[in-house]
Structures are given as C-alpha cells and as structure tokens.
Amino acid sequence: MQMVGSLSIDMIIMDIELPGLDGYETTMLFREALCDHWVPIIFVTGNSSDESVLKAIDAGGDDYLVKPVSQTLLQAKIIAMQRIADMQANLHELNRKLSEQSETDPLTGLSNRRYFNLRAVDQFETARRMALSVAIMMMDIDQFKVYNDNYGHLQGDSCLQQVSRVLKSVVRRTTDLVARFGGEEFIIMLQDCDAKGAQMIADEIMAAIDQAAIPHEYSAVSDHVTLSIGVCVIVPDRNLVELQDCIKIADEQLYKAKNRGRAQAVIEQSNKMKTTLIVSREPETIKSIGKVLNSKSIIITSSDQEECNEIITQVHPDIVICDIRPETGIVPDDLSLLMAPDRQSDFIVVELSSGAQKSYPDQNSLLSDSHMLSI
Numbered sequence: 328m329q330m331v332g333s334l335s336i337d338m339i340i341m342d343i344e345l346p347g348l349d350g351y352e353t354t355m356l357f358r359e360a361l362c363d364h365w366v367p368i369i370f371v372t373g374n375s376s377d378e379s380v381l382k383a384i385d386a387g388g389d390d391y392l393v394k395p396v397s398q399t400l401l402q403a404k405i406i407a408m409q410r411i412a413d414m415q416a417n418l419h420e421l422n423r424k425l426s427e428q429s430e431t432d433p434l435t436g437l438s439n440r441r442y443f444n445l446r447a448v449d450q451f452e453t454a455r456r457m458a459l460s461v462a463i464m465m466m467d468i469d470q471f472k473v474y475n476d477n478y479g480h481l482q483g484d485s486c487l488q489q490v491s492r493v494l495k496s497v498v499r500r501t502t503d504l505v506a507r508f509g510g511e512e513f514i515i516m517l518q519d520c521d522a523k524g525a526q527m528i529a530d531e532i533m534a535a536i537d538q539a540a541i542p543h544e545y546s547a548v549s550d551h552v553t554l555s556i557g558v559c560v561i562v563p564d565r566n567l568v569e570l571q572d573c574i575k576i577a578d579e580q581l582y583k584a585k586n587r588g589r590a591q592a593v594i595e596q597s598n599k600m601k602t603t604l605i606v607s608r609e610p611e612t613i614k615s616i617g618k619v620l621n622s623k624s625i626i627i628t629s630s631d632q633e634e635c636n637e638i639i640t641q642v643h644p645d646i647v648i649c650d651i652r653p654e655t656g657i658v659p660d661d662l663s664l665l666m667a668p669d670r671q672s673d674f675i676v677v678e679l680s681s682g683a684q685k686s687y688p689d690q691n692s693l694l695s696d697s698h699m700l701s702i
C-alpha cells in the first residue's frame with residue numbers, strides 16, 4: 328500500500344489469494360489510495376468462476392485472466408490497458424490546460440476576472456474570520472484610448488502586457504491576487520494589508536511603472552504610461568460587508584484619482600462602514616433616501632413594523648432613518664432601545680412631507696459627513 332502511495336505505478340497485476348491478503352479487498356484499498364488517478368488493475372488467478380470475475384471487477388479490477396495465461400495473451404492485455412492509460416493521461420492534461428485557460432486572461436497571462444472573483448471571495452471570508460485587513464486596488468492605464476488611437480491596437484496590447492508584468496513583479500505574496508478586470512483595468516487584492524501597506528504597494532507600483540518608462544507621448548499627464556489607482560482598505564469584520572461593496576469603493580477612489588489629475592493613488596480606509604436602516608412603507612421613499620447615502624453606508628431597508636424591530640435588535644444598525652408620515656411611515660416600537668445610553672444606533676426621524684426635517688438625537692455628529700438632511 329505504501330508503494331502505491333509513493334511510487335508512480337503504471338499497471339497492477341493482482342492475484343486473488345495472496346499470502347495473508349485478499350485480492351478483492353486489496354484492490355479496493357488500492358483504488359481508494361489512488362483516488363482519481365487511474366491505474367489499470369488486471370486480475371490473474373486460478374479461480375475461473377463467474378462470481379469471482381464479477382467480484383473482482385466490482386472491487387475495481389479492469390480485466391480478469393484465468394491461469395495458466397499465455398505470455399502473448401498477457402502482453403496483448405497489457406498493450407490494451409496501456410493504450411487506455413495513455414488516453415486517460417492525455418485527457419487529464421487537456422482538462423488541466425482547459426481549467427488553466429478558463430482562469431487566465433489570454434493576452435496578459437494574469438488571472439481573469441472570473442478567477443479573481445472566485446478566489447477573492449474566499450480570501451475575503453478568511454479575512455472576516457481572522458479579522459484581517461484587506462486592500463482592494465482598482466487600477467487603470469491613463470489615457471489609454473489616446474495611446475491606442477495613436478500607436479495602434481497591437482502596440483496597445485503590448486502595453487497591457489508590459490503593465491501586467493510590472494504588476495506581477497510588485498505583488499509577490501502567494502495570498503495576493505492580481506487580475507485583469509477588463510479592458511485596461513486591473514484589480515489587486517492584498518490579504519493582511521492595512522492602509523500603510525496599501526500605500527506602500529501603490530507607491531511601488533507607480534515607481535515600477537515609471538521605471539518601465541513605456542513611452543506615451545500623447546498623454547496629457549506624462550511622457551510615459553502612468554496608472555491611476557483607487558484603493559479600499561477594510562477589515563471585513565461585519566457580516567454585512569461584502570467584497571462587491573469594497574470593489575465599488577475602490578472603483579470610486581479610482582474615479583477620484585482620475586479627477587484629481589491621474590497618475591496617483593487614492594486610498595479609502597473603509598472599516599468604519601456604517602449600517603443604515605431605512606424604514607418606510609413607500610418604496611420610492613426608500614429609494615430616494617438610499618440614493619443620497621454615500622457608499623460608506625451599508626443599507627438595509629424595511630417596510631414592515633415587526634421586521635424593522637427585529638433588525639434593530641439583532642443587527643444593531645448604526646443609523647436608523649424613519650419615515651414618519653402618517654400614510655407611509657413606520658416608527659419602530661422600540662425607540663426607547665435606540666435612546667438607551669449604550670445604544671448601538673443613532674437615529675434620525677425624517678418628516679418628509681413638511682419639507683423641514685425633525686431629527687434627534689445628536690444629528691450633527693451623526694450627519695457630519697453626509698447630506699441626508701437635504702432629502
């Protein structure tokens with residue numbers, strides 16, 4: 328059994344009665360040890376009963392020969408089995424290549440978006456369990472349209488390949504993910520990386536791109552290719568924060584980097600993500616309030632009194648926004664709970680119909696970085 332586990336075996340010839348061993352059982356054990364690696368097993372035995380043939384094939388045998396077996400017959404069987412084994416090996420290799428191709432972007436050789444999403448979700452959940460900080464970086468080649476228009480698409484492709492090589496050379500940890508997100512956009516996920524680390528990696532990437540000095544004489548930013556980078560750093564310790572929220576935040580920072588003149592990184596530390604509960608019986612109201620909340624907030628909505636009480640006691644949102652108009656409003660039963668000194672939530676009561684909003688308690692501290700009162 329040890330040999331089967333450690334040696335590379337091409338074929339097994341098996342007897343049924345072995346000293347101290349049962350050939351059927353041994354075959355079953357071999358099959359278990361070999362898992363999905365197929366090795367032909369041929370029974371060669373003196374037992375010619377049909378039951379024995381069935382038992383042997385059932386146990387995992389591939390062929391059954393009754394002794395005495397002629398040299399020629401055994402040789403013919405071995406050739407046939409070898410042919411099947413070769414086909415199996417080819418199929419295995421083909422599957423491996425296909426699976427690699429389905430995970431890789433053919434132009435750059437980086438992981439593709441599909442593979443990134445699969446792996447990143449796993450990494451994100453690991454970070455959540457271990458309370459690790461993760462950094463999501465979205466990056467985009469500056470003025471790449473002008474590059475393509477002037478240097479041509481082939482040169483554009485080559486530029487994407489060079490940028491990919493630079494990214495790969497900077498991001499080296501086995502847990503880190505680098506992928507082509509689409510077009511001239513790349514994404515990186517750094518596990519166990521805080522804002523300081525993310526800033527360092529972003530600086531390294533930009534320095535390495537500077538050093539690569541890929542000429543871009545049509546760029547308004549520099550005489551060579553530059554990148555804009557948007558970063559979201561987060562400790563995903565709350566159940567409600569999802570990877571997609573962080574990608575969205577990183578994308579918003581990338582947008583800011585572009586607006587601030589490109590060739591720079593903008594980092595957002597988002598572990599202070601707020602959970603906001605919006606309560607109204609009117610979907611339009613929920614929608615319009617949701618729209619003005621910025622992406623720092625995770626939004627939960629409810630249009631049901633009981634559900635709303637449950638969310639407040641179980642999720643402990645940071646902010647509760649209640650529509651209190653008689654026809655569409657809901658006020659949570661347990662306002663006293665929200666008002667308690669150790670309360671988890673601040674809350675605002677929004678009187679939408681009058682145009683003038685009443686709010687309490689301590690709306691100023693709550694709304695210092697938002698514009699909810701202008702609803």
Ligand SMILES: Nc1nc2c(ncn2[C@@H]2O[C@H](COP(=O)(O)OP(=O)(O)OP(=O)(O)O)[C@@H](O)[C@H]2O)c(=O)[nH]1
Nearest residue numbers: 467468469470471472473475480483484510511585
């Ligand atoms: N050569 C090549 N070009 C691509 C590929 N994928 C996307 N692009 C080009 O990337 C360009 C993206 O341009 P835009 O999104 O307008 O942005 P930009 O010109 O980089 O401008 P900023 O991002 O604002 O700096 C388009 O011209 C696309 O055709 C690709 O695989 N190969």
